[in-house]
Amino acid sequence: MLNIKDLSNLELPKQENYEQALKIGLEIFDRRDPGRVAEKAAARFVGRSVIIPHLDKEIILNADTHRFSIKETDEEAPIWLAILAIHYLNNADGRQPTGKLKHFREFKEGHFYEPAFNRQTKDVLVSIFGSDPAALVNAGKKLHGKILETGDAAVELSYFPCMPITCILWKEDEEFPAEATVLFDETADIFFSAEDMAVAGEMSVLDLVRASRG
Template sequence: MNYTAAHQVALERFRAASLEAMARCSGFPLEGNALSVEFLGGHYYVDYPEGNFRLQASAEELPVFTQILILHYLTNLTESAATGQLISFKELPGGSIYIQPFTHRAIDPLVRSFGPEPDKLLEAAARLGGQANELGNVGVTLRVFPRVSVTLILWSADDEFPASGNILFDSSAASILPTEDYAVLASVVVGALKRRISSN
């Protein structure tokens, strides 16, 4: 997919926004004329107004679709608070229309990678600062952005059913990012978790 146009639109929104407002609403601190962004174990500076991403320490280079996702988060100038109520992708606006691509991009890879050995999900999530929860046979929650958490759940295979999984979001999610961004975000999170086990 060609992300050039979407990246340009995201950069224009970033350049038009107030740096101080983005820091306040995103929860990411300012360092000079840049936002200091922690994302899935990596540390980045997003320069203002250029929108360039500078890597720190052992951070991985971010593909353009992930940069777009972060720019969308930074330029959402609302201060929605988490409700603590979890919802599925289908419950996001228009989510039921895109549930098949979401399942293909995020849930199926989660189950394929971790279903046979669910405890590896706990290990991988811990490396990204995630916490175990009490959902499913194994569940973890990662705070991907200061105001956005992703909850991943696995149910182990038994004699009747194969392994299965789900990915949930706080019910405040729709006020922070558009629905399609949550499909990208979930896919990026699962990819980061998979890399943590493959690097063992």
Template sequence: MVNYTAAHEVALEKFRACSLADMARCSGYPIEGNTLSVDFLGGHYNVEYPSGQFWSGSVPTPSDELPVFTQILILHYLANLNESVETGTLISYKELPGGSIYIQPFTHRAIDPLVRSFGANPDRLLDVATRLGGQFNGLGDMGVTFRVFPRIPVTLILWRADDEFPASGNILFDASAPSILPTEDYAVLASAVVFGFKRISAEL
């Protein structure tokens, strides 16, 4: 099991070095008292400032509900004060800085589970995405765009199986992505989206 303690501490230091007002302005999440109000994959959390503690309702969020690597991802997003502008141009993971080196792990971690979970029933992907505020984008046989964070849209695409080829898929990002999070975070983010969608699909 990966030990995320050091990465969590670094993320907390970056979070605490920012002002609450700056993080609210740049992240798109509102301030509630001394917290940032964060919606993430169907869950609602309050991130306390400056502690970085995640709260669900009036109690700390248990790690089985929001794993520490997901907390790190959210803290990274909140602490990035770069006000980049969304371009509308889509890029693949391998087009992110250094992404071509890690495309196989990314595929194994995010794209393959997407195809396994929704390839046989792509319409289910649209059902889940729209439930979370995402929308159909017209790409592939089924394509949806979902904002994981206010400034980070993720595009999920599926192609149905036919007589010659099995079902396949891809996950794309806006070209502004490298200015918001480091490349390795997009593997965590894409995996979180796919498995979050899978969980929500099972609940529908």
């Protein structure tokens, strides 16, 4: 069982070169019409900025300067989030989620990252919310998630407009320990590689933890 104090030590899957990944993504973006890109991604194009809803916030990409910022604070977005955002924009083709959910391991190469993914998603959900499912629901609401009627608590988070992530929790009882799962829509691999999905899933869970403490 993960101890709460271990949360500060969680690490994301290693990108070989974050700067290079972002550079390549922006080069692809620059070859396309930003307004059309935003439309296909269910984002907005205002002035020269693409505005992408992200959980309870919005990410702004300035098409000219390539700066990624958080609208609510105007702070620069962390590079891992910028990479996820540019991959989402570049890969969006207008398709919407189907509602059919899949486990991380069911996607191509998901099994390579599954042990670390489970430690930093399922184990965290169980450690923080296993005895208090209502706290997961409340945290999900703070992140503008959709509360689902499954398990003992479940929330569908809109990580990006066409990229939902679903967290389900079953509370502990006298017979069984708490259990949790993090699921993706079957269309997730349109937007993300398994590595990207791992980062998005892990950070979604950490956002829920932060929201539960706010």
